Amino acid sequence: MAKGMMIVDGQRVNFDGEKNVLSVIRKAGIEMPTFCYYSDLSVYGACRMCVVEDEKTGKIDASCSMEPRDGMRISTNSARLLKHRRVILELLLASHNCNCTTCEKSGHCRLQELAQQFGVRRIRFPDTREHYEIDSSSPAVLRDPNKCILCGDCVRVCEEMQGMGILNFAYRGSNLQVMPAFDRKLAETKCVSCGQCAAVCTTGAITVKNQIGEAWRAIHDPSKRVVIQIAPAVRVAVGEAFGFPAGENVLDRLVTALKLMGVDEVYDTTFGADFTTIAESEEFLERLKNGGPFPMFTSCCPAWVKYLENENPKYLKNISTCKSPMEMVGAIFRDKYAAKDAVDGRTTYHIAIMPCTAKKMEAARPEFIHDGRPDVDLVLTTHEVIDMMQETGIQLGELELESPDLPFGLGSGAAVIYGTSGGVAEAVVRHCLPDKSKNALREISILGLRGDAPIKEASVTIGDTELKLAVVNGLANAKKLLKEIDEGKKFYHLIEVMTCQGGCVGGAGQPYGLKKSKEKRGDGLHLSDNAAMFKRAERNPVVAQMMAEYGEERCHELLHVSYTNK
Incomplete structure (x- = not known):
């Protein structure tokens, strides 16, 4: 990478490793306009909004595709450039x-x-x-x-x-x-x-796809009981639209807001994530006992599941049979509210607030539709809920705090970190490791599963077996890893895959944000994990009681699903 000094609008700016002139200009405190430049993607240079003028030659060129050189003198806001941008x-x-x-x-x-x-x-x-x-x-x-x-x-x-x-x-x-x-x-x-x-x-x-109208119709329908579940990643992003910093947990304010909007009951998807952790861990331990098939892939991300069905069906046997937390909650609600609906004559309408657009697709899958109705009636993104709150004039920062309703509002710290890359794998490791001490938790946190690196690898020993783990975000990276597995270059026991950068915190349903915002959201979930009453799924008393009441056969019926080649 180049190193040197250049003059930007008469200001001396040192550069060291910046990949283009645009990055150097931004370093100087000048926000250049762009349409086609996205720092995580290849340089395209098509929109020409970021053009600069070389003061020595008078040449105009796109700063995003120009390599910085020592001694360059450029102008970013000459009359010629401003006219050029207005015409574009x-x-x-x-x-x-x-x-x-x-x-x-x-x-x-x-x-x-x-x-x-x-x-x-x-x-x-x-x-x-x-x-x-x-x-x-x-x-x-x-x-x-x-x-x-x-x-x-x-x-x-x-x-x-x-x-x-x-x-x-x-x-x-x-x-x-x-x-x-x-x-x-x-x-x-x-x-x-x-x-x-x-x-x-x-x-x-x-x-x-905007489904706000459907949500309002359900809320205003007196024959419907509207119950909502809120995903972990939502709580650290929704506040950004109301002046809260990225990563601040505003779940208790969001619960209050939803109640003011007319929602009957508000629950936490972390409750379902604890079910997922326990069921997925038991499945993983069973595979260890029986010698595979490995790797076992996590199944929480519906876009990842869809990819395997469409493009790589030979690996469907490797994907966990556990439903996603959202769909586990959907199945449990369908079971629990059936009798209540029969008694009071109302129909329970189940809305999930998710950071993810693929959840809209997941809710409509035939595997999750029973008696003509989906287990989750409607999925709203974080952005849609923000729009609904703004429509009603709700000021999130002015609201009192209210916890999610019980019994389905209680979740562990391990469930909260499902919203960030590495969180599902870490939750499974916490459950599977026999050492339940605080020191073990600290050691798990530094295994290398955290962070937003495209592919992360770690190993942990359970009994006499050294388990090889991988965490991937982005389908392109997942495809790369699958190719190495196919070629025999890599072997893992467990692989967590999330389609979006940084995991669910970077989902397409979240407020529009840069990479830095996504990182802060992930940090916010880890802070919430640190503050949680209990850190492991099996410590959730409601989940433990319900699993005991259901029994093994009924649990399997409610919590598991199989996928097929599409």
């Missing part, structure tokens, strides 16, 4: 569906933000665009080609982070579009519904 914005707006006030991305749209920043108040160019059909076939996201500005972020995140390549550029010149191959609908592809395309989309061209 006008041209983009001229070929854009500007129904901004009703757009799902309004207030979070990069095009809207930059048009306001650069004072673009009128568009001199005629609208010559064609109108394309909106693709609403996916259970998780909605694609509106009329709002696409061809920045390519969705194409690159799908290919580079997820290794899927569902979206790509098609046609040429003024007919250029981003779409699935052969103009298919998303539902006709092998899309896993991770929603990362929507998370990086700079406009409203790809958005998470």
Whole structure:
């Protein structure tokens, strides 16, 4: 990496290892406008918003694709550059569906933000665009080609982070579009519904499917009892929209807010995660006893399960038969509320608040539908719940604290960290290790399972067996690991896979945030784990009592599922 000094708008700026001039400019405290630059993806250099002027040669070039050189003198805001950016914005707006006030991305749209920043108040160019059909076939996201500005972020995140390549550029010149191959609908592809395309989309061209209307109808229906479960990653992200720092746990405020909105009962998905930990650990120990099959893959991430079904079905025998925490809670609620519904004549309507768009797809899977109704009636993302609170005028910071309702509101620290990469694997290790001391917990925490590295490896000894563990986030990284396993280069007993960067804290249903925000959310979950009343799933008294009451056969019926080649 280059090292040296350059002059940016007359200011001396040292650089050491920055990969491009754009990074050096930002280091100098100047926020350059971009559409197509995303630091975790390859450099594309298409939007030309980040262009700078070389003061020596007068040449204009994109700073994102320019390597810093010692002695460079550049300008970022000359009259020529400002005019250039305004014209780009006008041209983009001229070929854009500007129904901004009703757009799902309004207030979070990069095009809207930059048009306001650069004072673009009128568009001199005629609208010559064609109108394309909106693709609403996916259970998780909605694609509106009329709002696409061809920045390519969705194409690159799908290919580079997820290794899927569902979206790509098609046609040429003024007919250029981003779409699935052969103009298919998303539902006709092998899309896993991770929603990362929507998370990086700079406009409203790809958005998470909005189901707020369905939630309000249920809440306002007197014949329905609305019960909600809240996933671990939600509590450390929802506050960001109300001025709380990323990573601050606002679960107790969120419970109060939901009750004010008319929800009858609010529970914690960590309750279901404790069920998952115990069931998955027992399955893992049984595999150790019987010699496999290994590796055993975690099954909490529905996008990962969908990928195996679509692309690598030979590994379906390796995936844990445990349902995800959300679906375990769904099955338990279906069982527990049936008698109550019969007595009071109401219908229990179950909503799950999740950080994940793929959970919308999971809730609609036939395996989780019984007697014509899904175990989880509706999945709302963190973002949708934020919109609902803002619609009702709720100020989260002004609310009193209220804990989730009992008995389904109690979870362990091990359950809380399900929301961050490495959390599921760590919870299983905590349960399986015979040493239950505080010192053992500290040793587990430094095994190497934590953090947001793409692939993490660790080993731990149980009895006479040294267990090899891996934690992966991002499907592209998972595919890389599977290839090494296929080639005999790697062997593991347990592999945790999460599709999103950093785990569920980086889910596509979370508030739009950079990598730093995701890291802080993960840190917040670990702080909540530290403060938890008990750290291991088996210490949860409600879960222990219910498992004893159900018995082995009924537990297996409620908590397990099998997946097949799709």
